[in-house]
Amino acid sequence: MTPESRIYTAALIVIGDEILSGRTHDKNIAQVATWLQVQGIRLKEVRVVADETPAIVEAVNALRTRHDYLFTTGGIGPTHDDITVDAIAEALGVAVVIHPEAREILSAYYESRGGGLTEARLRMARVPEGASLIPNRYTGAPGIKWGNIHIMAGVPSITSGMLEALTGTLEGGAPLLSETIGCWVGESEVAALLGQTEKDHPGSQIGSYPFWRDGRTGANFVVRAVEPELLAACVAALVAGLAAAGKEAVPGGI
Amino acid sequence: MTPESRIYTAALIVIGDEILSGRTHDKNIAQVATWLQVQGIRLKEVRVVADETPAIVEAVNALRTRHDYLFTTGGIGPTHDDITVDAIAEALGVAVVIHPEAREILSAYYESRGGGLTEARLRMARVPEGASLIPNRYTGAPGIKWGNIHIMAGVPSITSGMLEALTGTLEGGAPLLSETIGCWVGESEVAALLGQTEKDHPGSQIGSYPFWRDGRTGANFVVRAVEPELLAACVAALVAGLAAAGKEAVPGGI
Numbered sequence: 231m232t233p234e235s236r237i238y239t240a241a242l243i244v245i246g247d248e249i250l251s252g253r254t255h256d257k258n259i260a261q262v263a264t265w266l267q268v269q270g271i272r273l274k275e276v277r278v279v280a281d282e283t284p285a286i287v288e289a290v291n292a293l294r295t296r297h298d299y300l301f302t303t304g305g306i307g308p309t310h311d312d313i314t315v316d317a318i319a320e321a322l323g324v325a326v327v328i329h330p331e332a333r334e335i336l337s338a339y340y341e342s343r344g345g346g347l348t349e350a351r352l353r354m355a356r357v358p359e360g361a362s363l364i365p366n367r368y369t370g371a372p373g374i375k376w377g378n379i380h381i382m383a384g385v386p387s388i389t390s391g392m393l394e395a396l397t398g399t400l401e402g403g404a405p406l407l408s409e410t411i412g413c414w415v416g417e418s419e420v421a422a423l424l425g426q427t428e429k430d431h432p433g434s435q436i437g438s439y440p441f442w443r444d445g446r447t448g449a450n451f452v453v454r455a456v457e458p459e460l461l462a463a464c465v466a467a468l469v470a471g472l473a474a475a476g477k478e479a480v481p482g483g484i
Numbered sequence: 485m486t487p488e489s490r491i492y493t494a495a496l497i498v499i500g501d502e503i504l505s506g507r508t509h510d511k512n513i514a515q516v517a518t519w520l521q522v523q524g525i526r527l528k529e530v531r532v533v534a535d536e537t538p539a540i541v542e543a544v545n546a547l548r549t550r551h552d553y554l555f556t557t558g559g560i561g562p563t564h565d566d567i568t569v570d571a572i573a574e575a576l577g578v579a580v581v582i583h584p585e586a587r588e589i590l591s592a593y594y595e596s597r598g599g600g601l602t603e604a605r606l607r608m609a610r611v612p613e614g615a616s617l618i619p620n621r622y623t624g625a626p627g628i629k630w631g632n633i634h635i636m637a638g639v640p641s642i643t644s645g646m647l648e649a650l651t652g653t654l655e656g657g658a659p660l661l662s663e664t665i666g667c668w669v670g671e672s673e674v675a676a677l678l679g680q681t682e683k684d685h686p687g688s689q690i691g692s693y694p695f696w697r698d699g700r701t702g703a704n705f706v707v708r709a710v711e712p713e714l715l716a717a718c719v720a721a722l723v724a725g726l727a728a729a730g731k732e733a734v735p736g737g738i
Contacts, residue, residue, distance in 0.1 A: 244530075247689070247691055247708075248691055248693060248706065249513065249514075249517070249530075250517055250526075250527045250528065250529075250530070251517060251521060251527070251660070251662070251706075251708075252513075252514050252515075252516075252517030252518030252519075252520075252521060252527075253662070253664075253706060254514075254693070255511075255513075255514045256510070256513060256514070257509075259503065259506075259509075259510060259532065260503075260506045260508075260509045260510070261506075262506075263503070263504055263505060263506030264506030265506075266506075267505060267506060272504075273504045273505070273506075274504065274534060274539075275504075275531065275532065275533055275534070275539065276498075276503075276504070276530075276531065276532035277529065277530065277531050277532075278513065278529065278530035278531075279529055280528060280529070281691070285528075285529065307671060307672075307692065307694060308671060308672035308675045309671050309672075309675045309678050309679065309692040310675065310678055310679030310682060310690075311678075311689075311690065311691050311692055312692075340672075345673065348672065348673075348675075349676070350672045350673075350675030350676060351672045353675070354672075368696070369696070385694065385695065385696075387696070406505070408505065408507070410507075417561060417562060417563050418561075418562035418563075418594075418602065418604045418605045418608075419599065419602075419604075421562045421563045421564065421602075421604030421607070422603075422604060424563050424564055424565075425563065425564035428564060435501070435565075436564075436565065437501055437502055437535070437565055438561065438563040438565055438566075439502060439508070440561060440639065441639065442622070442623070442639075442641070452502065452505075452507060454501075454505075
């Protein structure tokens with residue numbers, strides 16, 4: 231298997247009661263998913279769990295060995311409800327320690343803003359033993375990398391900065407390419423065409439996403455493949471098939 | 485335990501490659517979460533899985549016995565990538581059958597719109613044996629109820645209609661009440677206050693959600709409790725504590 235043909239996979243654990251209560255609309259799933267695509271890593275599973283140690287421990291241990299990479303968002307701040315580091319350390323069977331570099335970063339950050347490094351703020355320097363840091367250029371408190379686990383903030387703008395810091399550092403494979411075709415057609419009218427086109431192009435996938443807009447029925451078809459030639463051939467076959475059914479394909483989707 | 489004090493829990497499985505690829509931003513987690521709150525049911529876990537039978541089977545079997553209710557969204561349309569019904573039937577060890585009432589509904593729907601009930605459209609009448617239907621007033625294709633499992637559409641507006649149809653039909657407990665207080669304060673400055681206030685009010689939870697806006701640091705504190713009196717007492721203590729620290733609480737959050 232060439233490095234390009236190896237498929238790298240990842241899982242994401244979103245930690246937070248605020249997502250499960252509906253109070254906060256999660257933005258990290260889409261953000262991490264999109265970022266992973268560019269790294270050539272496929273997000274295969276997401277779990278959203280409560281701020282409860284057993285739930286976090288179970289999810290971490292279920293997912294960290296199953297995928298090349300595991301990401302978590304949420305629960306690494308200074309307050310009592312931030313239990314991610316302790317829960318992950320428990321899952322890994324290691325101690326929680328103060329990371330000296332994290333302490334320095336936080337100390338410098340809070341000295342310059344007044345107040346210094348209080349006990350609460352020092353909580354954000356705690357890591358599972360053996361961890362390294364993921365830079366956070368927004369608020370001082372770093373993310374944490376332990377083995378294949380990447381522990382990130384829950385606030386989407388900060389998560390984004392941590393992803394940026396990780397860009398290019400993870401080994402990935404060839405990204406899954408995709409192309410979207412829109413069509414003003416009910417997906418049930420072209421279901422056979424979609425299935426047959428996918429079957430005719432082994433290695434491709436066609437996803438069908440219907441919508442109803444202004445009283446009209448349409449669908450976007452997302453064609454995915456690793457090889458650009460296969461992607462192009464599958465898209466061309468689908469466009470031709472739609473045309474044969476008297477339906478115009480809209481490149482890029484509707 | 486009185487009916488009010490029994491805690492009802494639910495899990496949600498979001499089925500769809502489009503969410504895992506980052507192409508589509510999920511809206512169903514927040515929608516289902518918010519709806520469940522009103523029903524007095526707590527969403528305890530969400531899993532987002534790919535359009536792959538083993539992934540769906542595993543998630544269904546892991547979650548259906550662990551919670552009072554299981555919900556799924558996505559993968560119940562007419563196309564080849566809609567495999568939810570087959571996967572759930574496999575998880576349950578039952579056959580897939582055509583539901584006569586679903587066939588009638590779909591037949592009437594597509595007769596009135598032309599084209600009639602094609603093979604692809606008939607796929608949407610397939611259910612795990614023993615299921616009943618969840619009405620869908622938007623597009624004809626019904627949702628499916630099997631035991632404690634509720635199989636719903638992935639398109640958020642249609643999911644919404646199915647939730648509406650289910651409103652009031654599920655047994656729930658007392659809803660978890662919540663009240664939000666905003667404050668222009670770094671959460672690390674009041675971390676001790678938050679932890680102590682929660683500890684002083686057993687049964688309450690305080691979530692701390694920091695933000696950075698226009699160069700200022702703030703946080704919203706979400707206090708949750710089942711009993712209104714406990715909620716009010718915990719909120720009052722937190723407001724008083726913030727005031728003692730020279731910080732003004734903003735009711736409803738910032």
